Amino acid sequence: MKVLGHRIELLTGLLLHDVTMAGLQELRFPEEKPLLRGQDAAELENSDTFLLAVDTDWKEHDIETPYGLLHVVIRGSPKGNRPAILTYHDVGLNHKLCFNTFFNFEDMQEITKHFVVCHVDAPGQQVGASQFPQGYQFPSMEQLAAMLPSVVQHFGFKYVIGIGVGAGAYVLAKFALIYPDLVEGLVLMNIDPNGKGWIDWAATKLSGLTSTLPDTVLSHLFSQEELVNSTELVQSYRQQIGNVVNQANLQLFWNIYNSRRDLDINRPGTVPNAKTLRCPVMLVVGDNAPAEDGVVECNSKLDPSTTTFLKMADSGGLPQVTQPGKLTEAFKYFLQGMGYMPSASMTRLARSRTASLTSASSVDGSRPQACTHSESSEGLGQVNHTMEVSC
Numbered sequence: 094m095k096v097l098g099h100r101i102e103l104l105t106g107l108l109l110h111d112v113t114m115a116g117l118q119e120l121r122f123p124e125e126k127p128l129l130r131g132q133d134a135a136e137l138e139n140s141d142t143f144l145l146a147v148d149t150d151w152k153e154h155d156i157e158t159p160y161g162l163l164h165v166v167i168r169g170s171p172k173g174n175r176p177a178i179l180t181y182h183d184v185g186l187n188h189k190l191c192f193n194t195f196f197n198f199e200d201m202q203e204i205t206k207h208f209v210v211c212h213v214d215a216p217g218q219q220v221g222a223s224q225f226p227q228g229y230q231f232p233s234m235e236q237l238a239a240m241l242p243s244v245v246q247h248f249g250f251k252y253v254i255g256i257g258v259g260a261g262a263y264v265l266a267k268f269a270l271i272y273p274d275l276v277e278g279l280v281l282m283n284i285d286p287n288g289k290g291w292i293d294w295a296a297t298k299l300s301g302l303t304s305t306l307p308d309t310v311l312s313h314l315f316s317q318e319e320l321v322n323s324t325e326l327v328q329s330y331r332q333q334i335g336n337v338v339n340q341a342n343l344q345l346f347w348n349i350y351n352s353r354r355d356l357d358i359n360r361p362g363t364v365p366n367a368k369t370l371r372c373p374v375m376l377v378v379g380d381n382a383p384a385e386d387g388v389v390e391c392n393s394k395l396d397p398s399t400t401t402f403l404k405m406a407d408s409g410g411l412p413q414v415t416q417p418g419k420l421t422e423a424f425k426y427f428l429q430g431m432g433y434m435p436s437a438s439m440t441r442l443a444r445s446r447t448a449s450l451t452s453a454s455s456v457d458g459s460r461p462q463a464c465t466h467s468e469s470s471e472g473l474g475q476v477n478h479t480m481e482v483s484c
Contacts, residue, residue, distance in 0.1 A: 156247050158240035160232040164219040165244055169209035171251075175433070176277040177209045179244070179253040181261030183283065184350045185310035185334050185343060187219050188212035191258055191413070198417040204425060207434070211253070213244060215260075217342030224341050231345035234260075234353045238267035245275055254428075256280045258413065259313065259384065260350045266370060267356065273371045278431055280424060282377040282413065285387030286356035286394060306344060307334040315410040316381045326415070358394045369394070375401045375427045377420065379408035401427065 151166045166188065171177065182191035192212060195201060216232060217225055225231070232240065241264075245253060252275050257265035262284035269276040304312075311320060311331055319327050334343075359367035374395055378388040385404075392402045403423050408416040428434045 154247070156244055158243040160236045160240050161216055163216065163240055163244060164214040164222070165211060166214075167209065167211045167248065168205070171209055171249055172207070174251060175208060176252045176254045177211050177245075177248070177250045178205070179211045179213060179241070179250075179255050179265075181213050181255065181257040181264050182215065182218070183259030183261055183314065184215075184346050185307075185314060185338065186258075187214050187338060189220060190330070190333055190337065191261070192256075195413040195417045195420065198421055200418060200421045201424075204421070204428065204434070208254075209248075209250075211244065211248065211250075213241070215264075215346055218338055218346060220337055222339050222342060224339050225345065229345070231349050233349060234263060235267060235271075237264045237349075238271060241265075241268045242272055242275065250275075252277045254278045254280070254431075256282075256424075257284070258282045258411075259284070260346070263350075263353060263356060266358075269370050269372060270357065270368060276372050278373045278375075278427070279370065280375045280377065280427065281388075281391070283382060283384035283388065283410070284376065284391050285384055286358060286391045287387060288354040289351050305335075306340055306347070307331050310334055310343070310347065313383060316379065316383060318381060319409045326409075326411075356391075358391075360394050361396055369396055370399075373399045373401075373427070373431055375403060375423065377403045377405065377412060377423070379405050379410055379412045379415070382408075382410045382412075384410075 150168045152168070154165045154167065156163045156165055180188060180192050182188050196205065196210065214222075215237065217223075244250075254277050255265035255269070257263070257279070259282070262281040263286070265276075265279055266281060266284060266286070269279055308331070311327060311334070314330065315327055358369050361367050361369055376388050376392050376395075378385050382388075388402075392400060405412045405416055405419060408419070413420055425434055
C-alpha cells in the first residue's frame with residue numbers, strides 16, 4: 094500500500110513524537126551517550142587506528158566494470174532475499190575515512206549482522222591506489238553510477254539499500270534512477286542535486302589556485318564554523334586527505350564531481366512525466382553543513398510519501414562521524430519502516446512501533462513492500478516525513 098506519511102520529531106535520547114494513522118504517540122528511549130567530537134579526534138590522530146576495521150572479516154575485490162576496475166570490500170554473504178547494504182563515499186575520502194566510525198559503532202552491529210555490507214571505493218580513491226596514467230579519463234558521474242550493476246551482479250545481490258555521502262549520494266541517486274529495480278532504499282547524506290553553474294565553476298577554479306587540494310575539499314566536507322574553529326576533527330581529516338588519498342586521482346574525481354549535471358528529478362505531479370526516486374529515501378544533513386541548502390532542495394523534489402528528511406543538530410558536515418549513534422538509530426527506524434528489522438533487534442525503539450510498521454514477511458527475510466502500513470491507513474492525506482535530531 095502507498096505510504097501516507099508521518100511527521101517525526103526526535104529529541105535525542107529522550108522523546109520521539111510520531112504522528113501516524115493512530116494519532117500522536119510518545120515513545121521514550123533510554124539515555125544514549127553521543128560520540129563526542131573530542132573522542133573522534135583522538136581516534137583520528139592515529140591514522141592506523143582510524144583506517145583499521147574492527148574485525149578482519151572484510152574481503153577485498155577488484156571488479157571489472159564497463160568503465161574500469163572498482164575496488165570493493167565486503168563482509169558477509171547474501172541472506173535470503175534481503176538486500177545488501179552498499180555504501181559510496183564522498184569526494185576526498187574513501188570507504189574507510191567516510192564510514193569506519195559509523196559502521197564500527199557498537200549499535201550498528203545490530204543492523205549489520207542481518208545484512209551483507211559492501212563498501213565501494215570510487216576509482217583510484219582507495220588506500221594504496223596507484224596513480225592513474227597521464228591522459229586517463231575519469232568516469233563521469235553517470236558512468237560511476239553505471240559501474241554499480243557490475244558489483245551487484247558479481248556478488249549475486251538481488252537489490253541493495255544504498256548509503257551515500259556527498260558525491261557518493263549523487264552517484265547512488267543516479268544509480269537508482271537508471272536501475273530502479275536494483276535499489277530497495279536509499280540513505281543520502283549531504284546530497285546536492287544541482288549541477289555547477291558558471292559562477293560556481295569559476296569560484297571552484299579560483300579556490301584551486303589559492304588553496305591546496307585538501308583545504309579545498311575540506312570546505313566541501315565541513316561547516317564554516319568547524320573550519321574557522323579548526324577543530325581537531327578538521328585537522329585530522331586534513332592530514333588524512335593529504336596523506337591517504339592519492340592527490341592526482343583525487344583531483345580527477347574532484348573535477349568530475351564539480352562538472353556534474355543537475356540530478357533529473359521532480360516531485361510527482363509538479364511537471365508532466367516527472368522522474369523521481371521510486372524507493373524509500375532518507376535524506377540526512379547536519380545543521381549549518383555546506384550541503385544544507387542542496388539537501389533541502391532535494392527534499393522538495395522527492396515524493397513526500399516515501400521520503401524522510403533528517404536534520405541533525407550539533408553534527409557539522411559529517412554526521413556519520415560526529416553523531417554515529419543518532420544516525421544508527423534513525424537508520425534502524427528507516428529499515429523498520431521498510432519491514433526489515435525484527436522486533437528482537439530493536440533496542441531503543443518501542444516494540445509496538447516495530448509491530449505496526451514491520452510487514453509479516455520481514456522476519457523470514459523475504460522482500461517486503463517498501464514502507465508498508467496497515468490497511469487502516471487508507472484514505473489519509475499525505476504528510477511529509479521529517480526528523481529533527483537535537484543533541
